[in-house]
Amino acid sequence: MRRAGDDGRRSEVGASLVELLVVLVLVSVVGTIAVNGLVTAMRVSRQTEARVHAAAELQRAAERITRDVRAACPLEVLDGDRLVGVVHPGTGTAQRAIYRYDAATRTLLSATADPTGPIVSSTERIVMTDVEPAGPLFTYLGEDGTPVTAAADVRTVQISLRRDLREQDPVEIETMVALRNGGRACE
Numbered sequence: 001m002r003r004a005g006d007d008g009r010r011s012e013v014g015a016s017l018v019e020l021l022v023v024l025v026l027v028s029v030v031g032t033i034a035v036n037g038l039v040t041a042m043r044v045s046r047q048t049e050a051r052v053h054a055a056a057e058l059q060r061a062a063e064r065i066t067r068d069v070r071a072a073c074p075l076e077v078l079d080g081d082r083l084v085g086v087v088h089p090g091t092g093t094a095q096r097a098i099y100r101y102d103a104a105t106r107t108l109l110s111a112t113a114d115p116t117g118p119i120v121s122s123t124e125r126i127v128m129t130d131v132e133p134a135g136p137l138f139t140y141l142g143e144d145g146t147p148v149t150a151a152a153d154v155r156t157v158q159i160s161l162r163r164d165l166r167e168q169d170p171v172e173i174e175t176m177v178a179l180r181n182g183g184r185a186c187e
Contacts, residue, residue, distance in 0.1 A: 058173040061128040068097040080136025
């Protein structure tokens, strides 16, 4: 096809097959880069959301346990996966607070019990699921910060909670709780 111009030169209308193929390749490369960037951004967003959710759950569980441990007087069971203490709630009625880790189901459970007599818990409630501790959940420390095994020697309880996350580092929370009675007789 020929178009007449002032100087008589020929100008082409349309694009050649080679030009169309070059444009197609460039659009494909740019599209692939854009899609990969979007997929990466979505994956990072999901991972961040999972970390925030896990950290919030761990924090809620730690706060719940901390509240009961701080009010416990006395602690009765010193075990890495179980804690039992007599708690004096604001109502003035004492009760046993029981926290137990079930490794088979990877679940942290809580229950209450009568403060007198044998430790027989009421119906257990789930505090948190998918708990994967790297060590004991509860570590009992004396006045100098070293581990102790006698309830009378406990001044601080260290609570360590951890949740493994798929394709990323685990989320961990560790807190130290000073006992209300600090090793003295309960008031």
